[in-house]
Amino acid sequence: xxxxxxxxxxxxxxxxxxxxxxxxxxxxxxxxxxxxxxxxxxxxxxxxxxxxxxxxxxxxxxxxxxxxxxxxxxxxxxxxxxxxxxxxxxxxxxxxxxxxxxxxxxxxxxxxxxxxxxxxxxxxxxxxxxxxxxxxxxxxxxxxxxxxxxxxxxxxxxxxxxxxxxxxxxxxxxxxxxxxxxxxxxxxxxxxxxxxxxxxxxxxxxxxxxxxxxxxxxxxxxxxxxxxxxxxxxxxxxxxxxxxxxxxxxxxxxxxxxxxxxxxxxxxxxxxxxxxxxxxxxxxxxxxxxxxxxxxxxxxxxxxxxxxxxxxxxxxxxxxxxxxxxxxxxxxxxxxxxxxxxxxxxxxxxxxxxxxxxxxxxxxxxxxxxxxxxxxxxxxxxxxx
Numbered sequence: 001x002x003x004x005x006x007x008x009x010x011x012x013x014x015x016x017x018x019x020x021x022x023x024x025x026x027x028x029x030x031x032x033x034x035x036x037x038x039x040x041x042x043x044x045x046x047x048x049x050x051x052x053x054x055x056x057x058x059x060x061x062x063x064x065x066x067x068x069x070x071x072x073x074x075x076x077x078x079x080x081x082x083x084x085x086x087x088x089x090x091x092x093x094x095x096x097x098x099x100x101x102x103x104x105x106x107x108x109x110x111x112x113x114x115x116x117x118x119x120x121x122x123x124x125x126x127x128x129x130x131x132x133x134x135x136x137x138x139x140x141x142x143x144x145x146x147x148x149x150x151x152x153x154x155x156x157x158x159x160x161x162x163x164x165x166x167x168x169x170x171x172x173x174x175x176x177x178x179x180x181x182x183x184x185x186x187x188x189x190x191x192x193x194x195x196x197x198x199x200x201x202x203x204x205x206x207x208x209x210x211x212x213x214x215x216x217x218x219x220x221x222x223x224x225x226x227x228x229x230x231x232x233x234x235x236x237x238x239x240x241x242x243x244x245x246x247x248x249x250x251x252x253x254x255x256x257x258x259x260x261x262x263x264x265x266x267x268x269x270x271x272x273x274x275x276x277x278x279x280x281x282x283x284x285x286x287x288x289x290x291x292x293x294x295x296x297x298x299x300x301x302x303x304x305x306x307x308x309x310x311x312x313x314x315x316x317x318x319x320x321x322x323x324x325x326x327x328x329x330x331x332x333x334x335x336x337x338x339x340x341x342x343x344x345x346x347x348x349x350x351x352x353x354x355x356x357x358x359x360x361x362x363x364x365x366x367x368x369x370x371x372x373x374x375x376x377x378x379x380x381x382x383x384x385x
Contacts (some may be wrong), residue, residue, distance in 0.1 A: 005096075005355070005356075006092065006093070006094040006095065006096050007094055007095050007352060007353075007355060008093070008094045008377060009094065009095065009349075009352055009376075009377060010089060010375075010376070010377050011085060011086045011089040011090075012371070012375050012376070013349055013352065013371060013376050013377065014089075014095055014100060014348060014349050014352055014353070015082065015085050015086070015089075015100070015348055015349075016028075016029075016082060016085075016086075016344075017347050017348065017349055017369035017371060018344060018347055018369075020372060020374075020375035022082075022083075022086040025082055025086075026079055026082045026083050026086070028342075028344070029078050029079055029081070029082045029341055029344065030075060030078065030079030032078075032340070032341055032342035032344070033074055033075045033077075033078035033079060033340050033341065034071065034075045036074075036339055036340050036342070037070075037071040037072075037073075037074035037075050037340070038067065038068075038071045040074070041067050041070045041071050041074075042067050043200065043201070045063060045066055045067050045070070046063070047197065047200060049063060051193065069116065070116065072115060072116070073112050073113070073115060073116035074112075074340065076108075076111060076112040076115050077108055077109055077112035077315070078340050078341060079108075080107070080108035080111055080112065081104055081105055081108040081319065082104075083108070084103070084104040084105075084107050084108050085100065085104040087104075088100075088103050088104055095353075097324065097356040097358070098320065100323050100324070100353065101316070101319045101320030101321070101322065101323035101324055102316045102317065102319065102320040103316075104319070105315055105316040105318075105319030105320070106312055106313065106316040107312075109311065109312040109315035109316055109319075110308065110309070110312035113308050113311050113312060114308065117308070143190060143233065143236070143237060167179055167180065168182075168245075169245065169248040169249050169252075171248045171252075171253060171254035172245060172248055172254075179242075179245040179249075182241060182245065183238045183241045183242045183245070184238070186234075186237040186238050186241050187234040187235065187237060187238035188234070189234075189237070190230075190233035190234045190236070190237045191230040191231065191233060191234030192230065193230075193233060194226075194229035194230035194231070194232060194233035194234065195226050195227065195229065195230035197229060198223065198225050198226040198229045198230070199221065199226055202223065202226075228272050228273045229273050231269075231272035231273070232269050232270065232272040232273030233269075235266075235268075235269035235272060236266045236269040237266075239262070239265055239266040239268065239269060240262045240263060240265075240266040241262075243258070243261060243262035243265050243266070244258050244259070244262045247261065247262070277332075318333060322334060322337055322345065323348065323350075323353070323360070324353060324356065324358040324360050325358045325359065325360060326360075326362075326363050326364075327359065327362055327363050346364065346367075347369055349368070349369050349371075350364055350367075351366075351367075351368060
C-alpha cells in the first residue's frame with residue numbers, strides 16, 4: 001500500500017532543492033532549458049537547410065523563427081514540469097507515487113506539444129494524416145532520392161523516350177545515369193552526408209578542446225563514428241536503389257511492392273550503425289503509416305488529437321521513470337534530461353521517495369541535498385532538532 005500513500009513533504013524538500021522559491025526554481029529550469037534547446041535545434045535546422053538547398057530567403061526570414069518555435073517546445077516542456085510539480089503538491093498537500101513524475105509531466109507535455117503544433121513543420125511531423133508526409137517524407141525523399149518516390153505521373157513509354165543509352169530499364173526514372181552509376185553515386189553522396197553530419201556534431205566539443213588538448217583535433221575527422229554513419233547511409237541508399245532497379249529488370253514493371261522488398265534488404269545497413277533510436281523511429285513511422293492507410297480504407301477509426309495525447313502520456317511515463325526509478329530509464333534519455341535542466345534533475349531528494357518501494361535513490365550514492373531548515377516541513381535526517 002506504500003504506492004498509494006502520501007508523503008507530507010513540500011516541493012522544496014523533494015524537487016527544487018537548490019532554491020526554496022517555486023518561482024525562482026521554475027525560472028532557473030526555464031532559462032537553462034531555453035539555452036540548451038537553442039543549442040540543440042540551431043545546428044539541426046541549419047544542417048537540414050543546407051542539405052535541402054534552401055534559398056537565401058529561407059535563411060533570412062524563416063530559419064530563426066522555426067528554430068525559436070522548436071526551442072520553445074522543449075523550454076515549455078521543462079519549465080512547465082516544475083510549475084505543475086509545485087501546483088500538484090499544493091493541491092494534494094503532499095506527494096503520491098504518481099504525482100511527482102507522471103502527474104506533473106502530463107499537463108506540461110500536453111501544453112508543450114500544442115504550442116509546437118502551431119507551426120507548419122510540426123503539424124506535418126506530428127499530425128499528418130498522410131502517413132509519411134511532412135518531416136519523415138522529406139527525409140526519405142532526400143535520402144533515397146526523388147526518383148524512388150512513388151509517382152503516378154508519366155508513363156513507361158514516355159520514360160523510355162527520354163532515357164539515354166546504358167543499362168537502364170525503361171521504368172527507371174534516373175534518366176541521367178545508368179543503373180550501376182546511379183547506385184554508386186547514391187552511396188558516395190549519402191556516405192559524404194553521414195560523415196559530414198557526424199563531424200558537425202563534434203565541432204562544439206572539438207572547439208572547446210582546441211586550446212587545452214589540440215592533439216585531439218584530428219579525431220574530429222578520423223573518428224570511427226563518422227565512418228559508421230556514412231557507411232550506414234551510403235549502404236542503405238545503394239542497396240535500396242540497387243534492389244529497386246534489379247526488380248524492375250526482373251519483373252519488367254515498376255511496382256510499389258519493390259519499395260517494400262528494397263527497404264527490407266536495405267535494413268541490413270543497420271549493422272554499420274546500430275542505433276536503437278533510428279530503429280524505433282522507423283518502426284513508429286511504419287505503424288503510423290499502416291494505421292493511416294487503415295483509416296483511408298475504412299478499417300480503423302480516426303481519433304482526433306490522439307497523437308497529442310499519446311505524446312503527452314509517453315513523455316509523462318518517461319518522467320515518472322526519471323523521478324522514481326532512474327535505473328529503468330535509458331541512459332541516453334537520462335543524460336538528455338540532465339543536460340536540459342543543467343544537472344538539476346539529479347538534485348531531487350530521492351531518498352524521501354524510497355518509501356514508495358521503487359528504489360528511487362539507488363543510483364545516487366546516498367545523495368542528500370543541503371536544505372535550509374527554515375523552509376522545510378519535516379527536519380531532514382542529520383539536522384539538529
